């Protein structure tokens with residue numbers, strides 16, 4: 001196959017450790033499936049702040065721009081938490097999303113058999129839960145104008161939430177298309193009884209819906225959605241929503257599966273380009289100890305194969321390998337019942353590589 | 357005691373039915389505790405739209421303004437759902453909050469013994485959950501400027517989120533004071549890594565905190581809070597947050613208790629004036645059938661006695677009566693295991709009145 005360029009931004013904390021295992025997996029699939037990857041590494045997040053004085057150095061961004069896909073580890077940590085805005089890892093994250101035009105964040109929330117009991121929800125409620133939150137990622141209150149001003153009652157802060165028709169259309173279409181390939185149910189989440197941006201959002205959804213007649217559509221208010229996710233998680237298939245609501249609901253959905261250490265995510269733009277990363281954070285408390293769970297990052301590679309490259313067979317092979325390793329009882333510390341038998345990061349990576 | 361003026365806005369759906377039981381309870385406490393109430397009724401919500409062409413008629417607002425407390429049933433229903441904004445029940449709700457200066461919404465989320473199993477959370481996770489969400493209610497993106505405009509990429513919608521120092525201070529102080537009377541733990545929820553209003557919010561919290569040295573304070577990002585509510589609900593005591601986040605988190609917290617049909621709420625301003633209402637909605641599907649559960653509204657009366665009037669003894673008497681009636685096995689349909697034995701609204705109200 002054609003050589004694909006992968007930009008690797010391992011980031012902070014356990015990022016480099018889990019990314020190393022994901023790359024091992026990719027190398028193994030090169031042999032087995034005749035794929036070819038060229039990896040380039042760049043500084044990003046806290047480490048970029050330390051070494052280059054900015055969370056998103058220009059050369060890292062350019063490296064990503066000339067790549068076919070980006071593999072991201074994790075960013076952040078207490079070290080940079082009280083930095084001013086420009087010197088915070090999150091600013092790099094927001095910057096890379098905007099600069100690469102990654103307007104869509106795909107967040108699958110499904111339950112791993114071996115982690116059913118890790119959820120705080122009752123197993124019978126969780127049964128069959130397998131949903132995807134499609135979150136708009138480059139608009140809304142995240143990127144609108146922000147400022148301070150003097151008001152009649154002292155200092156004021158202002159955030160602006162803006163959405164235009166085009167922005168809503170492209171994310172909603174993508175969600176409809178994803179739903180068409182799954183169980184054909186779409187929940188569009190907004191706060192149309194209060195927000196003007198939500199009313200625009202809902203208008204667009206209603207206008208576009210007839211083009212996807214096979215998809216069953218419901219409009220859910222965000223407060224109600226936060227409740228329904230708890231009450232009937234398995235009834236959702238695809239949820240599409242704006243940036244801020246998506247931030248909250250995708251994390252709620254991830255947590256209720258009990259499998260947060262295992263969940264992967266994709267951030268997509270126009271075309272096939274995408275950025276792939278585990279949902280979990282940089283876990284600074286266990287960084288460098290070789291005990292982090294690499295599975296979410298490895299599964300992000302499967303997502304990359306499927307969504308960016310169309311390597312369906314290799315994607316399934318990775319997912320099956322992960323499943324088999326777990327079914328055989330192998331666990332890293334975070335998901336082990338008997339912690340004394342827990343595997344390290346590399347050992348888990350090796351087992352998955354061997355199982356492919 | 358002095359005669360207290362109660363403005364009653366029963367609203368739509370089951371509102372009138374549940375409010376009638378709450379008034380019966382108040383009448384009973386008049387005799388027993390030497391209290392005196394004068395009730396005045398006003399149109400509000402959908403019924404006001406139908407009869408007066410506006411969800412919040414001027415005379416209803418004036419009635420509330422000359423009262424000592426407001427008792428609200430519920431508003432809304434499918435009948436008005438596709439009305440234009442000015443003719444929607446929610447617009448009345450937002451209007452009454454603003455006009456009465458009700459900047460603080462107090463939302464207790466606790467578990468009722470008899471409803472432990474109704475939660476979708478595992479009982480051992482829920483054990484001991486008893487928290488209050490203090491939600492800012494008259495600021496933020498709910499009340500900022502909203503408009504449409506033509507942008508470079510077609511029509512745009514804009515919502516503005518504004519907070520000034522005074523608005524943040526008063527709600528945060530109130531939350532600290534509530535925490536002082538409880539388990540002395542306060543979680544302030546924001547999105548300070550993204551929003552300017554959240555950064556202002558956090559600055560104010562940090563500046564004020566030293567005045568409440570006995571309260572243990574944590575800052576929690578809103579996405580993380582949505583997760584932690586699921587993972588460790590019992591670890592929260594008081595949660596304080598801005599309007600939009602509070603809308604989502606208070607509903608998530610209510611749902612996870614499994615007791616949503618039983619939860620009461622208070623909306624407070626400066627001074628002792630307050631508006632009290634059940635958390636549940638107008639349930640149009642069961643309206644007029646005499647089967648609605650009046651307990652949340654009756655418990656809202658207890659909250660009114662405590663927070664507005666300082667009638668601590670009568671408040672406790674109501675709460676104890678509810679508990680005793682439930683402990684004796686009496687249930688309305690929504691909380692009954694054996695639906696065939698379910699009591700109607702009036703029968704439940706009568707039992708509670710008798711138990712006081």
Ligand SMILES: CC(C)[C@H](C(=O)O)[C@@H](O)C(=O)O
Pocket residue numbers: 090093094247549550579
């Ligand atoms: C770190 C933060 C800016 C970011 C966000 O809010 O988008 C994170 O929570 C996420 O969901 O990727």
Ligand SMILES: CC(C)[C@H](C(=O)O)[C@@H](O)C(=O)O
Pocket residue numbers: 193194223446449450603
């Ligand atoms: C009906 C709606 C405007 C309202 C809100 O969002 O405040 C409701 O959800 C609530 O929480 O009281």
